[in-house]
Amino acid sequence: xxxxxxxxxxxxxxxxxxxxxxxxxxxxxxxxxxxxxxxxxxxxxxxxxxxxxxxxxxxxxxxxxxxxxxxxxxxxxxxxxxxxxxxxxxxxxxxxxxxxxxxxxxxxxxxxxxxxxxxxxxxxxxxxxxxxxxxxxxxxxxxxxxxxxxxxxxxxxxxxxxxxxxxxxxxxxxxxxxxxxxxxxxxxxxxxxxxxxxxxxxxxxxxxxxxxxxxxxxxxxxxxxxxxxxxxxxxxxxxxxxxxxxxxxxx
Amino acid sequence: xxxxxxxxxxxxxxxxxxxxxxxxxxxxxxxxxxxxxxxxxxxxxxxxxxxxxxxxxxxxxxxxxxxxxxxxxxxxxxxxxxxxxxxxxxxxxxxxxxxxxxxxxxxxxxxxxxxxxxxxxxxxxxxxxxxxxxxxxxxxxxxxxxxxxxxxxxxxxxxxxxxxxxxxxxxxxxxxxxxxxxxxxxxxxxxxxxxxxxxxxxxxxx
Numbered sequence: 200x201x202x203x204x205x206x207x208x209x210x211x212x213x214x215x216x217x218x219x220x221x222x223x224x225x226x227x228x229x230x231x232x233x234x235x236x237x238x239x240x241x242x243x244x245x246x247x248x249x250x251x252x253x254x255x256x257x258x259x260x261x262x263x264x265x266x267x268x269x270x271x272x273x274x275x276x277x278x279x280x281x282x283x284x285x286x287x288x289x290x291x292x293x294x295x296x297x298x299x300x301x302x303x304x305x306x307x308x309x310x311x312x313x314x315x316x317x318x319x320x321x322x323x324x325x326x327x328x329x330x331x332x333x334x335x336x337x338x339x340x341x342x343x344x345x346x347x348x349x350x351x352x353x354x355x356x357x358x359x360x361x362x363x364x365x366x367x368x369x370x371x372x373x374x375x376x377x378x379x380x381x382x383x384x385x386x387x388x389x390x391x392x393x394x395x396x397x398x399x400x401x402x403x404x405x406x407x408x409x410x411x412x413x414x415x416x417x418x419x420x421x422x423x424x425x426x427x428x429x430x431x432x433x434x435x436x437x438x439x440x441x442x443x444x445x446x447x448x449x450x
Numbered sequence: 451x452x453x454x455x456x457x458x459x460x461x462x463x464x465x466x467x468x469x470x471x472x473x474x475x476x477x478x479x480x481x482x483x484x485x486x487x488x489x490x491x492x493x494x495x496x497x498x499x500x501x502x503x504x505x506x507x508x509x510x511x512x513x514x515x516x517x518x519x520x521x522x523x524x525x526x527x528x529x530x531x532x533x534x535x536x537x538x539x540x541x542x543x544x545x546x547x548x549x550x551x552x553x554x555x556x557x558x559x560x561x562x563x564x565x566x567x568x569x570x571x572x573x574x575x576x577x578x579x580x581x582x583x584x585x586x587x588x589x590x591x592x593x594x595x596x597x598x599x600x601x602x603x604x605x606x607x608x609x610x611x612x613x614x615x616x617x618x619x620x621x622x623x624x625x626x627x628x629x630x631x632x633x634x635x636x637x638x639x640x641x642x643x644x645x646x647x648x649x650x651x652x653x654x655x656x
C-alpha cells in the first residue's frame with residue numbers, strides 16, 4: 200500500500216526561506232535549495248515551496264530556485280503561491296517542479312483547475328484550501344488567509360474534485376502556527392468526501408499530532424513547517440514514532 | 451565516453467530526469483554526456499536511451515509520431531541493435547502492445563501487454579506516493595524490495611509473466627518493472643525516488 204507522506208513546507212520570499220506564525224511575523228530561516236536538500240537527505244517524502252513574494256518580478260526568482268533545487272533534490276517538489284495562469288504553471292513545471300499548488304486564483308477562476316488538469320494531468324494540480332471555522336461551518340479564505348470568500352469549505356472541496364484537482368492541501372487557519380495539532384474535525388470531514396489525496400496542514404507541534412492526523416483525520420500526507428525548520432522535531436523522529444505506532448511510512 | 455539521451459517529444463518534466471542522470475554520473479565517476487534531444491543522429495550515436503512520459507497515453511504516442519523517423523530510430527536502437535533502453539512512467543507504458551486509456555490506442559508493441567485502468571476498489575486515484583517495488587527475479591536493475599515514487603492511474607498488464615520483473619500492490623498486484631532483454635520499463639519515477647531511485651539509474655547506466 201501507498202505510504203503516508205511527510206512533507207516539509209518552505210515559505211519562500213524573494214528567494215529566501217521564511218515562515219510566519221499565523222501568516223505574520225516573518226523570520227528568515229535560510230536558503231531554499233540547501234534546506235530542500237537537507238530535508239530530502241533526512242527522510243522527507245516530498246518538498247513544498249510556497250512563494251510568498253509580493254511582486255511579479257520576484258516570482259522569476261522562484262523559477263530559478265526551482266531550477267537549482269531540481270539539480271540537487273530527487274524527490275517530488277510542489278510549488279505554490281500566486282499562480283494564476285497556465286503559463287505560470289508551464290514555466291514552473293519546465294523548471295523542474297512536479298506539482299503546482301493553486302489557491303486564490305482557483306477561487307476567482309475555478310476554470311483554471313479544469314484547464315490545467317486537462318493540459319498537464321491532474322496528478323500535478325494541487326488545490327490549496329485555507330479554511331477557518333465560523334460558528335459551525337468552515338469557510339474558505341483566500342489571499343494568504345486575509346479574505347473570507349464566503350464559500351463553504353466542504354462544498355468547495357466537492358467542486359474542486361469535479362473540476363479535476365489531483366490533491367487537496369488543506370490548511371486550518373485556526374490551527375496554523377498554534378502547535379496545538381491539526382483541526383481533526385475538519386480534516387476527518389474533508390477526508391471522508393475526498394476521492395483524491397488530502398494533505399493536512401496547520402497546527403502540528405508534537406509527535407502525536409502527526410499520528411492523530413493519519414488515524415483520526417485520515418490524511419494521506421502531513422505537511423509541517425516551523426517544527427522542522429526550528430529543529431523542534433526532525434523528520435526522522437516523526438517517522439520513528441509513526442513506525443512504532445504501526446503506520447506505514449517510507450523508511 | 452557514453453552518451454545517454456533523454457528523448458524529447460514535448461512530454462512534461464524531462465529536466466528532472468536529465469539532472470538525476472547527471473548526478474549519478476558525477477557521483478560514480480561515469481564518463482557520459484546526458485542530453486535531452488529528439489535529433490535522430492544524436493539518438494543513433496547514444497549508448498543509452500531514456501523514454502520519459504507524462505500525461506495521457508495517446509498524447510505521448512502522438513508526440514512520438516509527430517517527429518518523422520523517431521519511432522523507427524528508437525526501434526532500430528532497442529530492437530535491432532539491442533542497446534540499453536529505459537522507459538519511465540508513460541514511457542514504460544508505451545512499450546506495450548496497446549492501451550485502453552480513453553479509447554483504444556496502439557503502443558510501440560515491444561513488450562506484449564495492454565495498459566489498463568487500476569481497479570478503483572475505494573482506493574484514491576491516481577496511485578500517488580511511495581510504494582514497495584518487489585523484485586520477482588534477479589536483474590541488474592534492482593535487488594531488494596524498496597519504496598519508489600509512483601504517480602499513475604493505469605498499469606501494464608503483461609501477457610508473458612517472464613516480462614514482469616517486479617511487482618507492486620495497489621488494490622491489485624501490477625507490474626512495476628517490465629523487462630525484455632535490453633529493454634526496461636519502470637512505472638514509478640526513479641528520478642524522484644531519492645537514493646534508491648538514483649541507485650536504479652546507476653544500475654541501468656553501469
